[in-house]
Each structure stands twice: as C-alpha cells, then as structure tokens.
Amino acid sequence: MRAFGSEDFARAFEQVVLAGRWQEEPRYYPRYQSRYEAVLHRFAALAPGEPVDVLEVGGGQLAAMARHLWSDRATVADITDACFPTLAEQGIETFRFNLALDESGGDRRFDVILLSEVIEHLPVPGHVALRRLRAMLRPGGHLICTTPNLYRLRNVVYLALGRPIFDHFDTPGDRGCGHVLEYSAEHLRWQIERAGFADIELELREFAHVPHRRTDRLLMRVGKPLLRVPRFRDNLLATAVAP
Template sequence: MTRTTTGTDTGTGTGTGPDAGTGRRPAQLRDLYEDPATPVASGPDRSRRQAAILARALGTEPQTVLDVGCGDGSAAATAAETLSRHRMVGVDWSQDALRRASSHLTAVRGELTDPGLPFASGVADAVLFSEVIEHLVDPDAALDELRRVLRPGGHLLLSTPNLAAWYNRGLILAGVQPVFSEVSLRGIHGRPGSQVVGHLRLYTARALRSLLPASGFEVVRITGAPYHDVPRPLRPLDRLACHAPSLASILLVHARRR
C-alpha cells in the first residue's frame, strides 16, 4: 500500500482532526507517517498504469501535473518515464517524505486543509492522487482543494484500495475484518496482513461514482489494478478481477473537473 502524508491525509492536517482548533496534531498518527519504516510505495506497476491513463488524457502538449501525496517520490519517478513531456511537482506533508522525494522531483510541502496547497487556483492541468483519500478525515475538503488547483476540464487520477475487492467479500461473509481496513494504529486486529498503514476510510467503485460528482468532478472511467501483497497462488485471480473494477483490489479513477 502507498503511505501518503499530505497535510490532511490522515487527519494530521490543521482544521480536520479531533484536535482541530487547538493547534495540536494527534502525535501517534503524525509519528506513523513520519516513520521511514511505514510503507510509502505501491510498486512500479500501478504507477505505470496511472501514468499511461494520464498520458492519453493529456496528449502531447506540455502540461503541469501535481502529485499530491507524493511520498518518497518513487512513484512519480516511475510515472515520469511515461509523462516525460510534462512538468511534475510533488506535494507532501511529511518532512521525511519530502527529503526523500527531492531526489526524484521538485517537491514542496503542502496540506489539503487550511491553509491549503501552495498553488494558485487553476494552475494544474492534472493531479495524481495515489492512495491518499483512504487516509483522510475530511475527503470532501480535500477534493474541494484539488478542484481549486485544477483548471476547468483538468484531470484527476485517483487510486484507492477497494473495500469490495473480491477477497474482502468472502472475508466479510466469514466474519473476518476486510483487507485494507484498520481498527488500531498500534497493531493488526482481525484481518490478514502485518503492517499498520493508517487507513481511515475505504471506498467502493459505487461510492466513488457518487462522491466525485458531488465534489464537482465528472467520472470518466474506473479501472482496476492488482494488489502487490496478494499471496502468490492467488495473483492470477487478482489480475482477472481487474477486468471487473468493482471486484478489483485497487480502484483507478480518471475524473475531470467540471
């Protein structure tokens, strides 16, 4: 899973979490995202998939792409192979992530809540938003901010784990906590897996088809991507599920700003 650390990504941004208005951040959540041991990348395959979708949407004229929640910049570096015609700028909240990302691309600190991203309205032609939304306390405010920095007709490439992934449907029927969901920041309880990554919300394709239009975006297409941590014997099934995005492990959403 991608660990992203942009401002609001996990309620650690000002104005969104339980400490909003007090000037305090939830220390445990902040420390989770500043910990170099917390995973920050989902592997090159998914980055290439997203970059290919975006490259087709942007065409050949140079465009400005913001990678919001860039993490350590490795995903942006992979995407840049396909998006070489375009200018990519990374944004993250975590100082540790920014330090590592700076070796791959221009990276700046920014938050999705007050005071917002450090860009003028309408400056971006596209936004990459890779596995950030599941970390947000206030996804509505975050989507509002992404819409602000995008030009009219600008592209949003969003990816997020799928609550309704094919194996999660079976796990829930069996009374098992679904993969990707977390009930604690201190350990794994009731679900497969071994790493805490700070997911606060999970989405289905159906939910995103409703949420994004409500936030001023038109959904162009939803496709699926496999999950790198699926046990090896089950990976052929996971790849097959990508043909039915509502069953896929990861949802890749291409939307446009209205």
C-alpha cells in the same frame, strides 16, 4: 496524448523508483509496479504532447517518473517530508500539505493532479478533499485517482473470517492514518461529482501483486477466477475534469 511504452516505463521505474529512497520499505514498490504503470499509461492518454504542470499528492514516485519520461514540471505535496530529499535530488519542487485539514495548497495551479492510494487514508468525506484539489486545477485540468475497491475479494474474505478491513477512524491530525475508509465504485463517483468535477470515468481494475501473508497468497490463487467479475477486483481507477 503522448507516447507510452511498457519497456520505457520499466526502465524509468528501475532508475527513478527502485533506485530512490522513499516512504515505504523497498520491497513495496516492485510489488505494486503494475499500478504505477496503469496510472502513468492513463496519464499519457490524457496529457498533451508538450510538458505540463503536474502535482502528485502523496508518494512522489509518479510525479518523478512523469518528469523523467516526458519532462513535465513536477511538484509533490505530502503530509510528511520523508520523500522530499529524494525528490529534491531530482529537481522536483515539494511542499507540506495535509489534504484532510488544509483548505488550500496556496496559489499554485496545475494541469494534472495525481492522487494514488491516498483518499482511503483521509478521515474526512472524500468530496471535501477532492474539492480542495479541484481548486488547485486549471479549468480543463485532470484528476487521476486510484484507491482500493470496497468490494474487492480480499475484503469479502476478511469479513467472512472476522478479520478487520479498516484501521481505526479518528479526527484529522498532523499525521497520516491507515486505511480508515474504502469506496465502492458508486460511492467514489458520488464523491467526485459532489466535489464539482465533470466528465468522470471510473474503472474497476486488478493490479497484479503478491500478498505478504501465505494464507492471503493461497486465497488469492483460489479466488482468482472470481476476478473476472469486475465487482471483486482490487482497485478503482477514476479520472475527472475540473470544469
């Protein structure tokens, strides 16, 4: 376990994430700052005090912050190289990896793998991708995964209004997909177990953010009391161990 402070996180987030050039448009990152903080807080609780080998699949911001905060040996894998120049400037190793298609990321082995808001973009069963990641972890290594909750209030409202909640599902290709699949807590746990992980812990979490659409912001305010019920919260936060 290592020290984690909200003030230290906020400074690092400004220096590393907000000042960088990444895949999403710049307004995306401050909107979802609370999710980044929750993931790194959990990472700090699981990781030992000394630096570790950490891989982030997708994004790269979490790995960059782990390097900045704790001097971890960070690596980032992604289906595109959009974030690679920013990561190279920070001395972070990168490689192309299509988690929906590639059987292996090579001979690399890691102590922690971060998979945040990625699994819902993969048009393959979750356990297929997760098994590939398990093979890249050292025995006793940790997976930390976040993904939208299928039963989140936003989806309930969208279904009631006849609005689509998923993007079109297609066979895996060489480009990323939209949200082609979302998981309930029970379904995600099953996928992680099927992939061969142990010591699975899963929480329903609400990461504060402000929706883009005015109508969605209104619905969020009206429905806020329902978020006391875990089933309706926005996100799943799962951790698991490679046996």
